[in-house]
Amino acid sequence: MQLPQNQNRKETPEQFEKWIQSKREERKFLRAFGTQQTVLKIPVVFHVIHDGSPVGSGSNISESHIIDQVRILNEDFRRMNADTTETPSMFSNIAADSEIEFVLAKQDPEGLATDGIVRILGSQDVYRPDQEVRLMAESYWPHDDYLNIYVTDLSGANLGYAQFPFSNLSGIATELENYSRTDGVVLDYKWVGTNLSTGSFDSYGRTATHEIGHWLGLRHIWGDGGCGFDDYCNDTPEAGGSSTGCSTNKTTCESQDMIQNYMDYTDDVCMNLFTVCQKERMRTVLENSPRRVSLLTSHGLLEPIQTVNDLGIRSIVSPIQSDCMDDVTPRTEIRNYGTNSITSYEVLLKVNNVVIETISESNTLEPGQTRIVSFSPITLEAQISNEITFEVSQVNGTSDQNSLNDQKNRLLSPFNIVEAPYYENFESNMDYFRITETGEESQWEIAAASYTTTDNQAAKAGFYEQTKNFGVRDFLLTSSIDLTGINSARITFNYAYAPRLQENQSDYFLDGLMVLISTDCGETYSDENILFERYGYSLKTANETSSSFFPIGKSMWDEISLNITRFVGQPNVQVAIVGVNGGGNNIYVDDLFVGNANLKEYDLGIKDISNISVVSCEQNTNSSLEIRNYGYATIDEMTLQVNANEETQEFIFNNLGLRSGESDNISLDISEFTVDGSNQFDIQITSVNGEQDQQAINNSVSFDVLIDQSEDYFPLKEDFLYPKWTTFSPDGTNQFDNMT
Template sequence: MGKDNYYNWRFFAVLTILVFASPLSVLGQKRCSTMEYEAYRRNQNPKMETSKIFENWLVKRIAHKKFTTPGAKTSAAVVTIPVVVHVVHMGEPVGQGSNISDAQIISQIEVLNEDFRRLNSDASETLPVFAPVADDMEIEFTLAKQTPEGLPTDGIVRVLSDQSSYGLRDAIKLSNLSYWPAEDYLNIWVTTLGSSLLGFAQFPVSSLEGLEDASNNRLTDGLVMRYQSFGSNTKGTFPSLIAPYDRGRTATHEMGHFFGLRHIWGDGNCSQDDFCLDTPSSSSEHEGCNLARESCGQLSMVQNYMDYTDDVCMNLFTSDQKERMRTVLESSPRRQSLTTSSGAIDPSLVTDDLGVKSVINPSLSQCGTTFTPTIEVRNYGTNDITAARVNFSVNGVVVESIDVNLSLAPLDTDTLTFSTVNDINVGSNDILFEVIETNGIPDNNPANNTQSLTYIVNTERVTSINETFEIFPTDWIVVNADASTTWLLQSAPGISQNNKAMMIDYFGYEDALGEIDRLISPPLDFSNASSISLTFRYAYVNRNDQQDRLTVAMSTNCGSSFENIIFDEVGPTLATSDAQETAFVPEDKSHWKKISINLDDFAGAQDVRLAFDAQNGEGNNLYLDDVVLEMEQQYDTDISIKAVLSPAAISCNNTFVPGIQIENPGRLTVSNFTAQYSIDGVQQATVEALSLNPGEEMTVEFPEITLADGQFEFDFQIVNPSGQTDQNPENNQVIAFQSINNTTEEAPIREVFKNTDLENTGWQVVNPDRDKTWLITPAAGNGINNNAAYINGYDYETTGEEDWLVSPVLDFGGANEASLTFKFSYANVNNYNDLLKIRVSRDCGETFDDPIYVKQSVALGVTTSSQPWVPAAEEDWRSEFVNLDSYAGYEQVRLAFVFENQFGNNLYIDDIEFFLTSDRDFPVPETNSFVIYPNPVINDNFNASFNLANKEDIHLAIFDSKGQVVYERNLEKTLNQTYTLELPQLINGVYFVKTAGTSLNDVQKLLIQK
């Protein structure tokens, strides 16, 4: 690929994305997506960009070190960082394609060492103006010399992948393929990257104030690199490398980010700094190698490794950049630990060294009291091992000591099995395996002799959870690895005054950064589940932007592992309310957030557990409450009413055919069943239906009926599937409500809710759950003695329910245009997501189209309030305009205001007006008046807009200056219309427009100037 197609591939703080295309499109895509990747990983901190949080912390940290002289050079001990390179390839021979050669990898390590020690051959080419601040970072890199198990290695791991390329969201996939502990090794994954990525690196983090959550993301910590830009053609011939990124400076740049450096232009403009005083400000990145380029009124440092210039152009880091990196090395836990890692030291192998490589059985927990202890051992020594003694202990007591004969050459492994344990304690157990002797003598390397775990046993499975934590649940398990602060039951008002919840005290949980405390549910049996849902509430506020974390995970092996992450939030994005520096206690409803998660993917699993993992960031207190897990179970014999097809909730049709949709969710065929229904308690009809196979659906229709106008309750039931009792009778009955009313109003229409009873307004309510719904109530701020339609969302506990406020039948038959205006008042409660939707029907309410208007709590709120909302002033109301042109010409239109409850706040609707125009900008006259526009008239037509209190017939007449009538027209049923009057016969001059009706008697001057 030529230079032009690669021209704009360049480095990224956490990620740079550019698109392969023609040279022009590549140049047009010049951007670094550091913030894009940060937003992907944390959904961004709404209070402060995470990069700024990092900078604030780092600036403070450097200030504490009192580096007050810009560009002042300091010396420090040279540190060596062990590197493991994971070559993720597609099966090519070594040295071809993505399976790059050892020599290419070694060339990259050499470039890193030269660039970070300022031993690069092009150091002498640094411009004289910048040479005084160019500095030696005193950081060196070496390919790892020993594995995490302490075995010799060359620091290169090759792993076959079946994925052709990787991208922004695939870091964890690469980690799952190959990973060494990030505390001890700098992981670099080299592979094929898509979307023109060159590579990305993870920012460092720390226990100190202000760093983002990368410290908790150890599995992705490191660099991900495109194989075509990893290595240097100055140190060999490597055909896969492509200029101008063929000298290894991409990895140098990314390594700068790994140690905390920003781009030298600060990812902004001249006012956005990189927080290094000795790197000149810049308006943007630089490309190519224009050494004379100026930006922000000064010479640009285009040779800095943290710019976007070509590899051949780069040759320096600065002294201030060094201070930043060295500060991170001293303070960031996973950077600091790299400097003392044994991975950089040749392993010291000894004789007679048998180690416990892994525990095969038991795992973390199980659903029974019987298991067979099993471990994998390895010969880590230099001589053969023929015998060993290994102990198995439970809760500090040796249960069994076995002497085994082995035949293990160095590095060989074997499996050791102990006697089956039949009576392990229900609850938490400490399990320990330990090598006692090797070849008849004490083992020569005690460091690898033991493996331990906490083993949790539950024996009973449940099919649902409804845990309110009013008392401590004895069937839940707390895993407290450090035997320190952990989950406990605590008072937690806000949902109710006497409410209790599980809580973990991160405000006082010190000296345990990153410690995970796990709250595990009892075992769950989803073997008969067809659908599963989980909801829970939590409350948390951040402190000093610390990185407390809540992760919810599922296990399908009874707790042996929790690999299925279903919820994961950290730090500021976890917060449910504003940050505070004091210990947090939720005090009102707004402090709580409700989470709903679909778990249908786990249907059929038998040994399921749910884990709430709280990870300490030394921030503030975290509360958990109201964990509800429900499932729809599958039975052998089960038939259900899936939906009511007829009647519709609102209708104009007095005669119709009742019908229901039937489903067989059971395992067995239903040979026959009976369907029946009643109206207002009076039995109506019974239908004997045919067979239905598992998973099939069918429609059952009853005889046609005729009802008068009014409201009716329908009770549909199905019974006797295959002549038996239904094993799941809960889905055999559905109650439906119908309102038949064909009272029609010809548009335009206005509703201001003067009547205190909705039934007298012509508007109707659809209230499926028969709980809180639309009412009329006093509502200040929108006129004197004002009323409004209102729904009590604050106290509405049934989340997800919809309540409909449905208009009378609207006749738009004679209209070419239509629109709606209304006023609303709502106060957003933090973290709750009520919705207001508008849906419209063309067939009198039988069917409604998809919503034409949707607003969620944040957009809907005219303010925020954690208390029940009541409007009190004019500014508490907002006006909305909705175009209804697609319904003009229809005679049976109904419109519904639909409130979807999500445990939020009260909503008020008022001053609903339907217009026969879609011009949202037409002048609205004062009440009981009209306006003429444009005036003067410059062509053959003008508009007359009316705004009357009630519909009335208006007589409109136009007089010339002599008092003669030149035009007149009767405007029937006028309310809020705008009429366009075409009068080509009128010549220039002064005219008078007179309007007369029941409440209107007015004359206005009209000037025509064509």
């Protein structure tokens, strides 16, 4: 049950007696608030991404395995599991019914009946954890409406993994995961439900319990660090590390380990509890975090509606944002979702809530059948946003019997295209488009923000104590920018932010700022085109404050410069400045520039060298050289010259594929140059792509290495009366003299 780990924060160690006292406090809490809470239900869809095996074989697991897994989840999360009797008495009073249940989805995204299981022949037989984007692209249901569980054959010894929620809860802020397309749980097929033939310990479905615990905000009980590291639940004792097997009397950190907790790595047969704190933590996430709270009201929990005369808008075919034009032919796909034949219908087209055209057709659509309805060509106003609406107004000469699917809307940002350079100082009317990823009202506005002058204006995302749209990406979009007329490009902007501590905690609110690029007029902003992303304290440009932040001078701002030369040649580049609402404090952005970076064609530099031992008794020296492309041309070949001890040798590196602004690490074995004693090295880039580098200042690096194989014996005493010591400095500037 593996999970990628980020930096953990070390807390002050607590002694066992203090931990016992916390258990007494938890028991007081239980007695005071022991009434039953509302049971929270989560709609689940299992995506079985298989290798082509028959159903019930290999990674194409049977329906019974999935149903068994859902049963296990509900028993574990409701503390109805049969092995509750195995919970040690010292933990029994803090073992909790989380009052969370899981329901196989009853409706698919279109509102049709489903069993909550999707089977897809994968594009590959086995998936690595770092291929989660590819895996989840195989099958996707909206993460706002379903908990997506992916079942496949995972490489290596990986049992499963999950994405943490976006939350201000302690211990989650360090994870910085707020990516909707990869939000879900992934399980290796052998560990779904009960399976006594895994080749390792027996599966009783607790891998899913563990990973969904992560998905709901729980950390490993050893805090991913050991004694002194926190899992942010004071009713789980500290642990020196993970547990394997079933060591029921294991003791670390001066207390007995809670190996029975679902958030340990214990064998399934030994897991049997969540604690009161873990329950409250999971419910807090489920009731507040994006792509969690919306699940509680998802239509996936409801039985599908089946009625006569039910014609729905299935999709909008045209226009779409990536058309990048204002002359369009609107088209929509309709579907008969009802139980009877449909022989006539009317569909309306609206632009900005004004009916433009009504199409009346007499065609027969049997239940489940679809049809494309085309409207007359129209010209949209390119300088403004346009809301396109398709609506079913009549079916079989009467009103439609299910209004839930009668209408679909699409909001298109302005299609105007400008040539670089693009500049926005926010001093006048907002010449940009604002929208949240959920379609809710944007928090971006123009506001006063002192910079070099006190009357300066900037774009402001007002997140101070803002509870609306928590965790939602709020987009501030430029016009589409034509980058075909330049050789290199960059984005520069200024921003200001002061972090705010959560009350009575050591954690900061998790506001975020991102910069994303789209090359199709804003239709898609893929994760690989995220150029800048900071959250919470790492976003800081001014001292923390508990008040609503307002910058009062240039010192409170940071300037950011981003190389976007890899997008040169694209005619429809759109930049998104994205605020992520953590409810903490205001973010200000000003002086946004997109234009020529004036880079050299060939400018490859040596950024850093590592894995160099300044003093060593061995001549084996395999260094790592970090190179960076500071020019605009892609670098495929580099010639490197090594000068050492009056010897010179050239190394040629091919197939680098290093785009503008990218870095790479290359391994360079310099051991053949080293001799006993002092070694002077000079490493220099002499050519790139067969041409001379145009910026010599960053082409070389020099350093000294001392190889000293002399030995001495303990005890060792030095009176410095005789020169037995070797003096040496890696940069050649020795500051030591023999003292007399």
